[in-house]
Amino acid sequence: MNNFFIPPAFVFIIAAAFLPLFSGKVRSVYLLLIPVVGFANLINIPHGNFWAYSFLDYGLHLIRVDKVSLLFGYAFHLITFVTLIYALNFKRNMEYVAGLIYAGGALGAVFAGDLITLFIFWELMTISSTFLVWARGTESSIGSGYRYMLVHLLGGLVLLIGIILHGQETGSMAFNHIGLGTVGSYFIFFGFGVNCAWPFLHSWLTDAYPEASIAGTVFLSAFTTKTAVYALARGYAGTDALIWIGVGMAAFPIFYAVIENDLRRVLAYSLINQVGFMVVGIGIGTELAVNGALAHVFTDIMFKALLFMGMGAVLYRTGKIKATELGGLYKYMPYTTIFTIVGAASISAFPLFSAFASKSMVMSAAVHESLYFVWLVLLFASAGVFHHAGIKIPFFAFFGHDSGLKPKEAPMNMLIAMGILAFLNIFIGTFPSFLYNLLPYPVEYKPYTADHVIFQLQILLFSALAFTLLLRAGIYPAEIRSTNIDSDWTYRRGYRAFLWLIDKPVLGFMNYMKKLFFESIPGKLKHFSKNPMAIIMLTFSNSESRKHITDCIINEEDAYLESMNIHWSIGLSVILIIAFLVIYLLVFMISLL
């Protein structure tokens, strides 16, 4: 093989640019070729830094290839390929273009050789993923897309400031281990944290993902958080704060996921929960823990996409996604049911399913480091996952009460996509060594020991028991229509309060002042100055002559004052100018004294 290759991101971005030229069958073939070509390009790249360029006075590298970035590269190519199959029957180009650029951005970010390159692709992801949310075109998706974009732009700015500070502190833009310490490193840390959906920074995820288009959500679930996990693994492995952040991420979404009614939102919460495992692994920072975190990234991409695809197929066929409105679909969508159950088993870490091979690595690492409390919380989180994602999703969508819906089975391409992912989940779960070989550190870990299997099964059984008991007792909360208050409440309200503040008090006050000084008072003065004699006469006259005089004055009014209602008047400007000049002169004179 020759050694010609281009940055993996470029394959997708360039391909996206030419997409609008194709249509129909040709477009489908073209779409599926993109990740294949990309993959052929990817396996051609040797380890090292390539594609040097200079930007903003820094010498940079577009790609840096090592085992960590390659792992993400493989996963991203795979998931793009499958998602494109899944999305083939959609008509609009917008989703494909945005999705491909988004995938390209994620690839660019994980292969970025330095912080500036990382930031460029980071922002590219923000923009293109916003378009994916908007692509659904509903009222609520537009609102969510806005909030999503603003949160990420804010996170991006924090990251940018962090990068600039870090660059000034260290004098280089290299992206290696950063670690907490300097001001810049904290900024970068939080910049990553926004995309990683840390507690209190997470609400963009649960807000926007369920509102995105059907294929859009699958794309979204694969890239943003995983890229952030990559960035944390690169820059902050072994940072203690991450352990506790990760524990929080793993634990708190359980409660929200259990009471949530929108099934795609349930999955969004469980996404945060799974990312929590990865963050804990990175925080522990031992070889086993980082291996576990990265392995879990790979498996999570597979099973989370599968679950989102299953729910997307339901939404596609029924137009409904609330637990209360669904149920009994297994008769009509049997394949979708089976694939979703495979996904559910995988996320719950059943033996022989993918997460079993990856999640337990993180937990064993916690035990190795004697972090027993962490281990306990993760255990609770594992049980919770099975509860809300493993049972609740399939149960309320496909079993449960009969909703009376009689949809058709999902289209063939969706089924193929789900089938591929279901196969991969079982394959990785059964033969984990294929995955372990891709990991950056050598793996001695053996998932299939007798006590591990039995232990895992016990957790799952008791969790299932709890679900059954709750359901039988009739107090299971999911079948209630409700809106749950999460931390996005603060900025939704905050934004509204801000708009109100601008609209009512500030603009109101300004309008009042404008009216008072530039309409009422000048109006009165003008009225007076037009004919002072008449005004004086008015006060000393009888009613008949008063009417006559008033008429005379009114007739003299011209239209000019009316135009002042709409536009800024010259007088106002002149007063401001004079005020400015006076201020300047005063300041100058005072400083001279």
Place this chain on the structure above:
Amino acid sequence: MNFVEHLHVLIVAIPLLAVPIIPLVGRLRLDFSWYFTFLALSLSFFMSLNLLMNVWGSGPVSYFLGGWRPPWGIEFHFDLLNSFVMVVTTFIAFVSVIYAKQSVANEISYDKIPAFYAVFVLFFVGLFGMIATGDIFNLYVFLEITSLAGYALIAAGKRRYAKMASFNYLILGTIAATFIVLGIGYLYMATGTLNMKDLAERLPEVYESRVVFTGLAFIIVGLLIKMAVFPLHLWLPDAYKYSPSVVSAAMAATSTKVAAYVMMRILFSIFKIEFNVIGIPITELFIYISSIGIIVGSVLAISQTNIKLMLAYSSIGQIGYIVLAAAMMNPVALSGGIIHILNHALMKGGLFFVVGAVAYKLGTEKISDFRGLGKRMPLSAFAFTIFSMSIVGVPLTVGFVSKWYLVTGAVASAHWYVIPVILLSSLLTAIYFGRIINLMYFSKKPDEGEIIRNEAPFGLVAPTLAVAGLCIFFGIAASVPIEIAAKAADALIGGGLWK
């Protein structure tokens, strides 16, 4: 002197000579007036490119008008800073004249077209002169030329209120010009010279004098009006809104920027940086007002329903960036400010081009009418998206380069409180441009039928796309303008003046 040495003065002289010719040839055939305008302005553009390369290669160039040596005669002096600004301005003149052909034919009644082009060229002559001149009184003369032409151009708008907007600007512009000439008079009183280099040499002796302080105060307030820095911006929104599309674009892209250049020239070249150190907190004042201006401009832009007004308020915020960059008094931030002159000219000019194209096809300036533009006018909508992203500061566009240098500069001179301002305004910008992108591509009315593609003519779309391409080009290959800006900034700050 041979011909090549005269090239530099011809940048100003050729358009100036074209001004009386254009209406005459316009009487022969209507088309000719455009061809002459195009010829004059494109010659200026290519000569200024040549000028920039000369200055880059072999240092500053002086030209003595009529062979009179300064400080008696008038001098045109080109260093990196003003050759750079000159290239930007002539480039905008060049593209807007291409854009003008169809836009003007649509918006100006045909018997007025030759006169319109003459005034249009005159407007640019004034700007070119302001940039080129090395004589402070000559600067005032060119400022008046460009202002008077500007009033006429605004009044050429179709709507009735255009006259009022023009009158409004006329009053304020006259006050500004009066202030500037007063200030120049004071400086002349104190030093007895009008040549900028000479002033820079003689002023340090009289830095303590009240006359100098008063003079500077007048000049600064005058320039602030011309730059439309908040709160002296009140003439600007109406002026942009009511003028013809091409005039809005050309003005928004050039005139406030040239005033900003003059401010830099006065603050850094004529007065040296030590003046600020011993004397008065001018720069502190500048930082405060420009920070407030950036935020207020963005907030007001959010509340607009007319696209031209929105862009006008956004301009008020953006000019704040340039002032802020200059006021932070360090080479990195200043080079960000200089580069923002180019970047903002490209972005704002391009945005007004798109707005003009929409007005040409749909006859509307309402933001809500941008709904579905992505289908209706795909190329224009695409260009608009690129410009908006650029203003928000997305990487790989020119806006990001400006933002990068501004934040780096703020960090370098420890102006921490500036960072939240930049951050907040970036978000506010994203709000009001995000809204339009959303309308163009995603929002649809339920009762709406199939949208028919109805793109603006090639003559409007081509320059727009060219400018959009440059927005991306200079966002990626940023090193060329950055090197120029960084050298210019070093020369301004480093005390080694007029290098």
